Amino acid sequence: MNCPPVSDTILPRTLPIHADGMRIGLLGGSFNPPHEAHRAISLFALKRLKLDRIWWLVSPGNPLKDNGSLHALRERVIAAETIAHDPRIDVSCLETVIGTRYTADTISYLRRRCSGVRFVWIMGADNLAQFNRWERWQNIASMVPVAVVDRPPDSFRALSSIAAQTLMPYRIDERKAGTLASRRAPAWTFLTGLKSSLSSTRLRNPDGSWKGGNPQ
Numbered sequence: 001m002n003c004p005p006v007s008d009t010i011l012p013r014t015l016p017i018h019a020d021g022m023r024i025g026l027l028g029g030s031f032n033p034p035h036e037a038h039r040a041i042s043l044f045a046l047k048r049l050k051l052d053r054i055w056w057l058v059s060p061g062n063p064l065k066d067n068g069s070l071h072a073l074r075e076r077v078i079a080a081e082t083i084a085h086d087p088r089i090d091v092s093c094l095e096t097v098i099g100t101r102y103t104a105d106t107i108s109y110l111r112r113r114c115s116g117v118r119f120v121w122i123m124g125a126d127n128l129a130q131f132n133r134w135e136r137w138q139n140i141a142s143m144v145p146v147a148v149v150d151r152p153p154d155s156f157r158a159l160s161s162i163a164a165q166t167l168m169p170y171r172i173d174e175r176k177a178g179t180l181a182s183r184r185a186p187a188w189t190f191l192t193g194l195k196s197s198l199s200s201t202r203l204r205n206p207d208g209s210w211k212g213g214n215p216q
Contacts, residue, residue, distance in 0.1 A: 119144045124154070138166070
């Protein structure tokens with residue numbers, strides 16, 4: 001688990017294993033709870049984007065959501081590691097350790113600390129649909145290439161969104177997705193072929209508890 005106590009900011013324990021030249025996908029979120037779609041998206045991205053690893057960045061909380069039903073960070077991280085179950089997927093609570101709240105700040109930190117790594121930000125189509133609401137979203141797009149994974153029924157809403165239309169000049173054909181990590185931002189692609197409507201919201205009870213207990 002790449003989650004030292006908040007007071008412990010020793011870099012090697014904060015960041016998963018990495019090296020210059022590696023192609024690493026970043027999948028951020030509350031993971032409340034983590035589920036098989038997170039894993040499916042990650043394995044899909046590893047193959048289509050020709051990545052070396054995926055980092056799951058388990059956030060302390062989503063600024064755009066009500067975090068009243070948010071489970072403890074350690075609980076979410078342990079559950080995420082159980083679901084990930086792949087040596088190429090690393091689970092980290094980096095944002096808690098370095099004290100960032102917004103994705104733009106997290107990516108800025110990673111670019112400074114891991115300047116030789118080729119990062120790609122990965123999101124579902126549902127997030128692209130509201131990407132323009134993210135803090136400094138255009139800065140995010142200018143710092144790292146972005147891969148959007150189609151998640152029906154959000155396809156049309158995502159591709160007609162403010163962010164998608166603004167970034168349309170920088171979209172690359174998904175047949176060239178394997179080159180995305182090597183491209184200079186802004187650059188993004190929309191990946192189709194993964195069909196999963198599973199979401200963390202659907203896996204929570206009205207009281208915020210996880211259906212069926214912790215994911216296994």
